[in-house]
Amino acid sequence: MTTEQTSSVTYPNLVPSIVVRDVPATLEWFNKLGFATVFTMPGPDGSIVHAEVARDADTRLMLGPDSWGHTPGSTGMSLYIKADGSVDAYHDRVTAAGIAVTEPLTDQFWGDRTFTVEHPDGYRFTFWEHVRDVSPEEMQRAMAQMASS
Structure with missing residues (x-):
């Protein structure tokens, strides 16, 4: 960077x-x-x-x-921040500190494992760790499946 x-x-x-x-x-x-x-x-x-x-x-x-x-509050923007080490361990530290998780740990179709927290003023912060490589074809199939659900 x-x-x-x-x-x-x-x-x-x-x-x-x-x-x-x-x-x-x-x-x-x-x-x-x-x-x-x-x-x-x-x-x-x-x-x-x-x-x-x-x-x-x-x-x-x-x-x-x-x-x-x-004025504070969400404007449709959220921040996608790489977890400090393992996203699972980071999730455990964050929840132990009393931060409410609004979207649980999830393996995403694009290959990242994520969880999201929301600041009291509405800002969303998604923390991630890349856990697997996904081919463009596999990603396209997953997006098509999501769209049909």
Whole structure:
């Protein structure tokens, strides 16, 4: 992955930014997912106006409060994030930390094993691990079967 050096921090080329209702609670939520809080910026009143969480050099997310005309919530976008090691072991750590899983561990027809969690503001995060290679023909058959169901 290509990264860019900004001041003393190296950022991946794509860093999603989400708006949330409660920044401190969201930082705790991501900490339970295994992300570290790597930056917070307080506003004049002491509340957090910008924060960043990261799991590694390639997995970083910015977040901020619902202000300046931005509102939290799902916009039809979800993030597909490679699990930190085994997706099954990661799933166990996440559920043990009290994070509710909205889509259970599933072997997908395209060869990934996934599970999904939803942030309280509606953002969806699907964690995955590639478990088998699938030929284009096999994938096409699986899609056709799903469409006919």
